[in-house]
Amino acid sequence: MALPQLSAPRLAIDGGPPVRDGRTPWPEWPQRADDAPQALLSVLDSGRWAISSPYRGELAERRFAAMFAEYTGTRYCVPTDHGSSALVIALESLGLEHGERVLVPALTWTASATAVLRAGLVPVLVDVDPWTGCVGPDAVDPTVDARALLVVHWACGMADVPALSSVTDPLGMSVIEDAAQAHGARWQGRAAGSLGRLGCFSMQQGKVLTCGEGGAVVTNDDALAPVLEELRADSRRYRPTPREGALELVDTASTMGSNYCLGEFASALLCSQLRLLDRQHAVRNNNYQRLAAALSGVSGVRLLRHRPEQDRLSLYEIPIVFDPLPGDMGNAWVADALSAELGVHVYTPRVPLSRSPLLRPWTKPTVTPLADRFVAVHRGRTYPGAEYLSSHSILLHHSAFLGGERDMDDIAAAVEKVADRIRSRTARPRVGAAPLEVGHE
Template sequence: MTYSMTQPAELAVAGGTPIRPSTRRWPTWPIPAPEAESLLREVLHSGRWAITSPEGSELFERRFAREFARYLGVRHCVPVDHGSSALVVAMEVLDLQYGDVVLVPALTWTACATAALRAGLVPLLVDVDPDSGCVTPEFLDQDVEARALVAVHWACTMADVPALTAAAEPRGMVVIEDAAQAHGGEWRGRQAGSMGRLGCFSFQNGKPLTAGEGGAVVTDDPTLAPRLEELRADSRRYRGTSAPPGDLDLEESATIQGANHCMSEFNAAVLCAQLAVLDREGEVRSRNWRRLRELLAGVPGVRLLEPRPEQTRMSMYEATIVFDELPGAMTIEEVAGALSAELGRRFYATDTPLHRSPLLAPWTKPTLAPLAKRFVDLHAGRSYPNADYWANHCVQTHHSAFLGDERDMRDIADAIAKIVTARGPVVEGQASAHGLG
């Protein structure tokens, strides 16, 4: 039974009856693909647990690189240990100079900015589009000479990478496409991650394509691919020919100094299995997202974050519900706490924008002092009204909620309607008192 907006009821967070009974479970995550267990056993008994193992059967790392590149329609894929590492080596491979500026959207995870600092560069935060939450050409800073742009696909929307490239290249900027939240998404038929000079992915535990941890850099540029291999494997790349018996598949090519960011064989094997179910799971999420949109059509002041028409296939990492009109005197954190109490799963405000985030604080590391000073100087007097709006009006939940069925979508819609029409505001601190803030 759909919740009636004409009958306000007491919120669960204030002691009322929740919309969803505790006996009804939400889909779990991660979900092992059918082949995952057998591939892990194969690694376990192969004698090859890392790409630095002696030669033998084909490495799963190489198999995943080949299959993921084919899936994306790119020529090269270099797996790494984390999505943050993917961003670091992508920046390092561009031969930028120490202290060069990299544009980073203010509305994203901190790793996009801290990766620049780790690569000896200075992140400059730019505001985002009020409709998509992604960077668009009009928000590229014109007053600072930047050398690269991290174009982030956010939550369930994609940045217009072709338009950003057209705006950035005449100014000498390289576009690094951050597709860490967009596995399987498409822009006018092109896969997320395949449109920038370099594309970066994360396979962290919560991502739609996951191995617990992991990442990858992809590119069509044949000059960058071998250097990316060196940057992630202590200056070594794969041999052009078969390794001698008992030797490694890597050779000490050493054209650029690298570090160890290698993906383990266990993670690579899991990714080979999970890639096979990525699109099928994505279709379920998209179908449920469309249904929720229909159910919320009559709820005033509430909408779903919607991809642009050019986004021909949706990918969802975090489902984003926009409360343009906050209910009563509630803050967005209180709205999130109220939804959590009604539905028995975590809903939360989006990440604090980077210009206010305590996670981005380069001045706390003495070795970053010169970069930190430039970072502080560059940001003096800047403001980010659109990023702040998203942060103050968005509630998100993990994509696994959308792997269920229509009944789950009805529960979400009913909970939102109940909160919008609630009797009186939530008392400050009430959500956290229930352990749901």
Template sequence: MGTHLAVHGGTPVRGARPWPRWPRPAPGAGEALADVLTSGRWSIASPHTGEPTRERRFAAEFAAYLGTGHCVPTASGTAALMTALEACGTGAGDEVIVPALSWAATASTVLGVNAVPVFADVRPDTLCLDPAAVEAAITPATKAIVVVHLYSALADLDALQAIAGRHGLALVEDAAQAHGAGYRGLKAGTFGDVGTFSMHHTKVLTSGEGGAAVTDDPQLARRIEHLRADGRVRGTAAPVAGLPELVETGELMGSNRCLSEFQSALLSAQLTELDAQNAVRRDNAALLDRLLGDDLGLVPQRTSPHTTERTYFGYAVRLPDHVVEAVPATAVAEAVTAELGLHVRPVYQPLYASPLYDPASRPRFAISPDHLKRVDPAPYDLPVAHHANRSFLTFHHSALLGTTADIHDIAEAFGRVLDHHTHLTH
């Protein structure tokens, strides 16, 4: 091909030097897990041992960290979203407005409560839900709005709170990619009726799998507790050693979506490292913004006004227009990946075009021909989300935990590929 790009057999920028490993265990994580191992209690449904559960301890710690009244840990971020939607009264036939650009669970959880996802376009700079698109999508059937803070950006919470309030809609704030981020000096996840988090392997606060729903409303918290523990909640009386701590109230049927004691103990340890790790990512991202933006003409993802603390689940950057017009983003991503040994890829496909969102593939959603028609994603074609997938690339936050030399490697790789981008059209 006449280039020295690694994808064409040239010497890569990075070579075999490893990137920072993720996840990385916090000090004390091993001891915390060993303590659970010998505790005689691996689940909150196990008999009480005389000590508070690890799950209860993490819930209190995370609520205090966020500055919210209640935290209910869950088995996953998906479980947190589903229980949040149900707790807010969302059900069969209701419409829920969701961003067109997000992970599949943003829409599949809406389907999971028999509601109808309605896709709204995103802003071209933040890639987060566009308030104007939300306003235009509201119908008499609309019950809730799910706002997602994506990659490293926070959505326009001022505008979305105002819209939800004006129309009497529940606002569910998906902060699965924004642990520790701040807006107007308050933590992300505390602005909606319910905030939800994922603690999946990829997230900046992780226990491999896991999640949490947070709220200031005690009634919503109680509903979420029922929904994630087969209709059981902790009793009001002091627990007795050897007896179950969960009480069968009969108030609300639920499912088993509880977090294990191992995961809870691990999260308590990992939480102590979150702010320091976020600070390292933020500093390295600022350096990369300068190297890619000022020197190479790429445009880093922006965040909404009033963001006071930015966090990075993924670093996202828009390719120059002349590159996007000449070569697919997938080809640029493949070439940068070859230079770095770091997985660089386009941002999410629009949900309505994603192979991970296909209601017709699940018989459980064939409630009626009318319902299948309402959840069919085929009619959607939202230009900003579509263009974002064609023009933005992203990589995982773990690379931002490296040194300034690592950041310069990333910039050098992008520069090398952009210099030879016309050779990538094969």
């Protein structure tokens, strides 16, 4: 017998009235610190626009490095021009042999894998937990014989780096945290980026800490820190004692490097923005808790699961997972429907790297030998957790959480409205059924 169709309000995507008045603006991004213009002008008038300039007083780059090391609770910070560059020099600093393997989550931005190739290594994709979006200890396959694990803190969650390290340490694998989406997140009081051997950050425009384009590597490893300096500054390190009028970088040349240096304007901007970051975290995290409470009773919808050890969130992208979705209502449709209801860009995650058009090393002749190994090691591998999150979740940018309670109420109302439509098309909704089917609880 056919089940009766449940009534559902007409969606804005179908011509119905939207949840949010189009005249009500959303917070914009980026938001500059009040003293950002003065910080940039101070660089403009300093005569030092790059770290390769003669010494005339402290560089903004060195000031930011000290501030960010303190913020992450690490001894060293080496700024870079991009987050991708941070990943490359972190991998190079390990001194691995050409062609050795590095584990990389299947659900992340392509730079996590392409940086491995740029470092002369082979990325091996591993699946993520569909409840957390992060790699767990069960994903570490010792038969792969990898020498490093690049663990990504995804969207607004943190991977369990201590548990991962307990598996990787006996295998001789170094853990590098890709914390590009986790500035200020904490695990039992320790900052993201400080839990592994190295931590890498991106300061690209969309990130919660931004200077337009930038990056950084942090570490507590006394041996790796000077190597990182050389790898990002053409084999040069800072002078122990600067001299007026002399170049601040000297040719120490223990290893061959490249030029990945962060400029002074970007460094000065980061100094200003970093002082603003925790106040922004407080606003976003309070709003997230309000949204979580509002969605807790909506059937067929869930947020990422955060481990209790993660005692501070850093919201970069906020996934909302729809369990399940009818075949004719994919998450791209959900994203369009929510965008129409809210008047803000709602979007889907990228496809897993195993299917990404951005990760095709065989198209680049200079990495052909690595590409052949990449293709060979991935034959027959599947990524059900990554595939599930990629096809069942939608994302909101963190800027939407810099507003007030009304904004969260509107998001909740729009999600419930769309979920009602989905339920009306689903005979027997079972919350979380599909993730359980791929072997996770």
